[in-house]
Amino acid sequence: MSRCVALALALSLVASPVLADERPVCTDLPSDREVSQRLEIVRGYIRDSEPPARRWYTTFMFLHATMAAGAAMIAIAADTNEGQRIDMSVNTLSSTLAVVSLMVASPPMMGAGDTIDAMPTDSPDARLRALREAEDILRRESNAIDFAHGWLPTTGSVLYTSGAAIVLLTAFDRVSAAFTLAGGGAVLGLGRLLLRPTDARGRWRRYSNRFPDAACEDAPAADVEPTLRLGLNRAGFGLSLTF
16 A cells, blocks of 8 residues: 555656656847847747746646545545545545645746746846846747646656555445546546647747747856966976866
């Protein structure tokens, strides 16, 4: 039982994108005029993409939290019905882990508008920093959408609900509850992935095609090895250390 719970927890937390994302290296800096124009473009994208992402997140957070609380109350009340208490306890665990997975991997677009609006834009350097931050948020949201529609979350959702159902079936012989949990969990889990808004991904692709340096990162500083030199001078021998 404990191994199945640990497996379920691990699968439920597989929600943050771990994608190999090659970011371009910043080379030529855009002019301040271009930075201002691009910042307005990305701000508009964020204003349009944040509300759907927020609605998706709060809807499924509310669903999972309500199901967890409801199942927990039924489990507590069913003190004389052991079978129902077992069913509701497993459902409570399942819904609670779903809430945890949402908390761990909230969409990068959540709060993005306030983050960008709070950044100073009163100098060229400040505007450039705000642009890079806005671009990075849009990039990470696009990556998160790609991940959500990939094979790993889908497989993890199916394995997680199947594992919880197997626990009910094999450990407690709860046949009806096991099939109900497997079917309902799969529908809710896959629906959560499929219904995630994807408009930010299309906006990021169009933007990054137009501006190849979008969300670039500074080139790493070259390692400079210290050099020790021994030589002659008027006073005799000299020792110098340079970096």
